[in-house]
Amino acid sequence: MGTSMKEAAEALKSVLSALKGRKAAVLGHMRPDGDCIGSQVALCRMLQAEGVDAVCVNRDRVPTNLEAYAEGVTFIRGADYREADRLAVAVDCADASRIGTELLTRFPAGILGNVDHHASNPSYGTYNAVVKDAAATCHVLAACAEILGLKVDAATAKALHLGILTDTGRFSYASVTPELLELTARLLRLGANPSEANFRVFEQETRGKLALTQRFLSSLRFHDGGRICSGEIRQADYAATGTTKEDKEGLVEFPRSVEGVEVAVLLEEGADGVRGSLRGRDSRLRLDLLAAKLNGGGHVLAAGFNMLGCSIDRDGDRIIDTVVRHVREHSAR
Ligand SMILES: [Mn+2]
Missing domain, CATH: 3.90.1640.10 (inorganic pyrophosphatase (n-terminal core))
Structure with a gap:
């Protein structure tokens, strides 16, 4: 209640x-x-x-x-x-x-x-x-x-x-x-x-944010027949574009807006691990529960997680696997 x-x-x-x-x-x-x-x-x-x-x-x-x-x-x-x-x-x-x-x-x-x-x-x-x-x-x-x-x-x-x-x-x-x-x-x-x-x-975006957006968009990959779309940002992307973590705000909306995508994932690699943002449009997919499986939490349609000690190269596929399995389980309900 x-x-x-x-x-x-x-x-x-x-x-x-x-x-x-x-x-x-x-x-x-x-x-x-x-x-x-x-x-x-x-x-x-x-x-x-x-x-x-x-x-x-x-x-x-x-x-x-x-x-x-x-x-x-x-x-x-x-x-x-x-x-x-x-x-x-x-x-x-x-x-x-x-x-x-x-x-x-x-x-x-x-x-x-x-x-x-x-x-x-x-x-x-x-x-x-x-x-x-x-x-x-x-x-x-x-x-x-x-x-x-x-x-x-x-x-x-x-x-x-x-x-x-x-x-x-x-x-x-x-x-x-x-x-x-x-x-x-x-x-x-x-x-x-x-x-x-x-x-x-x-409407006060910097050119650096625009360059970061370009890099993020070129990192997008589709999974599970296009139901899931993920993109990533690494420390090097911030360095190359003169941006900071706060510039990633809103980027996850790009994969979320693509036809057929049910869950958008943004993976951000920091010095201490991988942070993730999850966005969806169907409340039955319970992204809050998905985030909990990845050491996170949040809302049904917007959640986040933080995996200390992880890297995108080593753990990215495993994270996406967890997302795919969760989405399959919950959309079957
Ligand atoms: Mn709030």
Whole structure:
């Protein structure tokens, strides 16, 4: 049973009460995306409006194209975080480990608040505002803010809109409902700006990203009669194109968009192993369960994994085999 928005609002209210007179650290996940940054900024601003001293803390830095959203909010890198008296509230983290194990050790009292929308979230907070069928963590926060009457000014509305925009594939996924569009309309009235967001987030690509995209596209391979399409990125691709890990954002949508492809796979080889992104269009294929077989997790249609100590040359075929077998098993059901 998932939690309703009303129950999530109650949990968020408890977080606010617990933070009265205390200081908060709003934590996001490693390699933050639009929903992570959007919900961190929005929650931080909501807490500040309630008189709580709040900052955002992340293991990794804010992606360049999202920096404009950090209005009035301080982001601290995990490695630079020295304080000991802030209470942790995690947003958009399917599991506490997504915060980063090193950063997590700075909060020995645990996670006070857990605001999220991932189906696999095990409710690791003292208070859990987790709505499993919500389109984005920003969706949860926007709905809770309305229920609780929290202040949403223009900058907060822009941050909330950012997370909904990016986590719904620009309002194109199955998670988009009339209610979500109505909620988004209210965010626009408060100051969210779709054309500005589209420009900031999607139309500021570097030439390096374009070159990385070319390399990724030429790596695409089809498996199992074309039902699965995989592509890869290696360290050398980043070096040759002057890009970084954050530039791989969105590339998995290319194989996903091909006719006949049911599951798209992006394999990324890093110094410590192979990370993978999985995207699908049929919820019966349960990519969250597939990712779990590969040391990962996530949503039914979008999941990821991280295989430490693996390499694409040595383990790539085995990973794809696992994907093929899983897809066969689940599509037969
Ligand atoms: Mn999200």
